[in-house]
Amino acid sequence: MEHMQDPVWIAALAAVMAITGLVSGTLAGLLGVGGGIVIVPVLFNVFPFLSIPEAVQMKLAVGTSLATIIPTSIQSARKHRAKGAMDVPLLRSMIPSLIGGVLLGTVIAIFVRGYTLTAIFAAVALVVALNMGLTGVDARMRESFPTGFLRHLLGAFIGAISAMMGIGGGTVGVPLMNLFGTPIRSAVATASAFGIVISIPATIGFIYAGWGNPLLPPFSLGYVNLVGCLLIVPASMLATPWGVHLAHTIPPLALKRAFAVFLGITAIRMIYSLVT
DSSP states (O other): OGGGGSHHHHHHHHHHHHHHHHHHHHHHHHHSSTTHHHHHHHHHHHGGGGTOOHHHHHHHHHHHHHHHHHHHHHHHHHHHHHTTOOOHHHHHHHHHHHHHHHHHHHHHHHHSOHHHHHHHHHHHHHHHHHHHHHSOTTOOSOSSOOOHHHHHHHHHHHHHHHHHHTOOSHHHHHHHHHHTTOOHHHHHHHHHHHHHHHHHHHHHHHHHHHTTOTTSOTTEETTEEHHHHHHHHHHHHHHHHHHHHHHTTSOHHHHHHHHHHHHHHHHHHHHHHHHO
16 A cells, blocks of 8 residues: 555546546536546546555445535535426425435445446446437426335435445436436436435445445545545536536437436446456
8 A cells, every 4th residue: 555655646646536526527517417427437447557456446436426426416406406497396205215225225335246336337327328318308208207106116216226336316317207207407407416315325324334444545434535535526516517507508409418428438338347
């Protein structure tokens, strides 16, 4: 771990984290994804070059991503709500099931191996990318979002998968809400608030799970790297308003296609890491 005290190593880490923050913040505002869909694969691919042990790479990437999502999701949700696009009643009704799913997903993520989290991330991202890329902006299974048990089942699913992937809820929540009748812009705005509900309890879980692990790099609080948080968060918050502005100026179909492209690239990168 001595190399991590080297000024060159620290400078390289700072540059990577700052760039990651700018990109993830823009995507948080644009797509309601909380930035995790970018942060997790970037960190996962950078960590080997920084000589971080393979056994903790994925969990450290997921935990750090979840921690950075907290402030960026708050900022993104506030701005989307100010524009009147957020479905607040739908959000409130799903909070209990989202939290339940997060708790389940966090427990699973803590006990499985890192490559299992990588496989989950890649599989879900690829399915969502195909759905968003191949369907039209108005493609849907029904005209309104389900109520009762099915709504809570969907909420739990979104929460569990998001916690395991280290994402804010938009990656799974946006296409599901759109598929079940929620307009794409409203889905993006509402999913931005999912990130708040998901990231806080999941981050606490990853901190607890990694506490005292000797394989973790310096400046880590459990599976959350504080250097990453301190650098990614300000850059993300700076860039989030750029994404929100784009989300309300880009045509809906173009927004949906952009979402699909980013997810597809992410999935391919993660699958490649598994087979090689």
